[in-house]
Amino acid sequence: MEQTVLRQVVMEAIIRLRNERTDRSLFHVFQGKRSATSLQDAHFYGLESVFGMLPLKKERFEQVLRELEQAGWIRQEQLLIVTESGKRQVSNPFLLDELGGELRGYPILLWKRVSLLIQTIICLEQQTFFVPVQQDSGVKEWVRKQVKQLPKRAIWMRGIHQELEVAFSQLTEREATLISYRLSGQKTGLSFPQLSERLGTDLLSLQLEFVMAWRKCLRVLPESGLILSLGADIDQSRMTQSAKKTWEMLKQGYTVQEIAERRRLKKSTMEDHLVEMAMYAPIFPIDQFLSVEAYEEVVIVSDRLETFSLKRIKQELTQEIDYFQIRVALARKVVNR
Template sequence: MLLASIILHAVQPIRNERSTASIYHLLQGKRSAQTLQDAHMYGLTNLFGIYPKLSRELFDQLAQDLLENKIQVTETPIPYFDGMAYQSQTDTFLYRLLLLLQMLSNQANGEKHYIPVTDQAQVQYWVKQLYRQKQLQLGHWRSCLYEELYGLLEKLPEMQAGLFVDRISGYQHIGLTAAQLAVKYNLQVVDVPLYQTSTIHYFLDQVRANKSLFPYLGTLVEQPKQQSHTITSTAHKTRMMLERGLTLDQIAAARGLTENTIKDHIVEMTWLEGRRLASRFIGEADAAVIMDCAEKTGTNKLKQIHATLNGKYDYFQIRMALALRNEQEVET
C-alpha cells in the first residue's frame, strides 16, 4: 500500500519528536506555521499537500494499525512528488488537461453535447476561452498534446502511465473511476489519487524544466503565485509590519495577537525564505552554536537543545537557528 509506505517514510525523521497527527496535516497540506516548519525541518517538503482529501479517520486507523503491526507493509517505492512546489497547481493543471482532452476528442468527432469531466467553473471557463481563441487550430493542438503527453508517459512506470490514460474521458468514452482503476491495477482505492498526483507533479516538473519541449502543456500551467504568498497570509501581514520597523510587541498589540504567535510567523518566514529577517533576531555565531548542538545531539527537540546549552538560548532563538540550518543544507 503506497499510503502506508509514505506514512512509514514520514515517521522515520520525526519519531519521538512529533505526533502522528503532524504527518496527517503534512499530507493534507495544512498551511499552518507548524506544519510548514515540520515539512522543512524534517526534509518532507516533497510530501506536503499530496493528499488534500485524505480523511482523518482513515489516516488515524492506518497509523494505528501500522503502530500495532496489524498490517504488514511491503516496502513500496515512493514515486516522484514535489508537494511544496506544486500543491497549489496540481488540481488546476489536472482538470484543465482532462477537460481539454475531452473537448478535443468530442470536437474532432463533431459532438457538442457531453457531460464535462469537472464542474469546476474556473476550469470550464479556461477551456472555453482556449476553444474560442484556438478553434481554427484545434487539430494541431490535438496532435501536439498527444506527442507531448506520449513523450512524458512513456518514461513513467507502465502502471502509473496506465492509471492516467484510463482516467481520460473522450468521445463516447468515460474515464474510469478511482474504484474501477483500483480493481484494474490491483491497488487499494486510497492509493489511486497518490499515483495520479505523482504523475501530475512529474508533468509539471518536466514542463517547468523544459519549456521549449512542452509548449502546449505549458499553456495549461497556472502562473505561480508571488513569493509572498508561499507563507501564510497572517505571516505575510507580520512581515509587512516588520519591514515598516515595528517591534514584536508593537506588532502583537496592533494585531491583537500574542508575541509568541508573531515569533511563529518569523520562524515560518525563515524556513521558507531564508535569512532575510533572521539577523534581526539571532547572530550568525549564536546560530552556529545551536546548529552544532542539534547536529551533535541528533535531535530537533527544542527542550533537549535548550537543556544541552544550559538555557543560554531561548526557544525562539533555537527555532530560528534550526530554520537557518535548513537554508544552509539547501545551499550545499
C-alpha cells in the same frame, strides 16, 4: 503484511519524524493543515513532499497506524515510535519524495486544468455534450477563458498529443496507463475507484501512484511546451497569504512592531510569520532576531542530538536563547543545508 504504496509512504513519513512527533502531528501534515506547527513540522522533518497529499479521514488514518502497529513496525505511545523491524521495511530512495513538496498544490491544479481543457476541446470539436470532468469553479472559469484564446483547436490538440506521446515513452507502462486512463475525451476517463478495480490496487495507494506518475510526466515535458505553459500563472509560493503580506511589508522597510500594529497581529502570530519567512524566503535578515553565535550554537546542538525538538535543544544551550529564536535558527538551518 503486504507493503502497499500507502503503507510505505506513511512508514517513510513516521521514520522522518525521528520518534519526536505524535500521530496528531502527522495527521495534520497529511491533511495539509496550514498552521504554524504543521508547516514547521513539514519543513523541519523533510515532509513538505507529503504535505496535504494524503487527505485521509481520521478513521482511515488510525486504521493504517493500527495495521503498522500490529505488524510490529511502529509503536503508538505519546509519540510515534519506529521499531527496528519497521526501519528494515523502508529503504532509500523514499517514495514520498516523488509526491511533490509544492505546498500550493501545483501538480494537482495543473492536472485539473489540463484534463478539463482537453475534454472541452475534444467535445467542442465533435460538437458533443459532456459533463465536465472537473467541478472546481475556478478551473472551469479558467478553461472557459482559454478556449476563447484557441482559434485553431485541432492544431493545439495535435501538439498536446505529441507532447504526451513523447513524455509517455519516458515513463513506465504503468505510469503512462495511470495518466492516459484518467484523461477524458468524448468518453469520460476512468475514476480512481474504477481504475483501482481494474488494476487491483487499493484506492489510496493508486491515488498516490497517480500523483507520482503525473509529477514524473511533468519533469520530462518540454519546458517551453504547450502543457507546462498552462500552469505558468499558478502560484507556487509556500508561504501562507497572511505571512506573505507581512513579508512584503518587511521588505518595504516597516519594522516588526509597526507591522504588528498596522495589521493588528498578536506577538505569537507575528513570530509564526517570521518563522515562515525564515523557512521559505531566499534571503532572510536573521541577524535582526539572533546573533551569529546563537544561530551556530542552535545548529550545533540540533546536529549533535539529531533532533528538531525545541525543548531538548533549549536544555542543552549555554546561551539564553528563547523558543522563537530557536525556531528561526532551525528554519534557516534547513534552508542552508
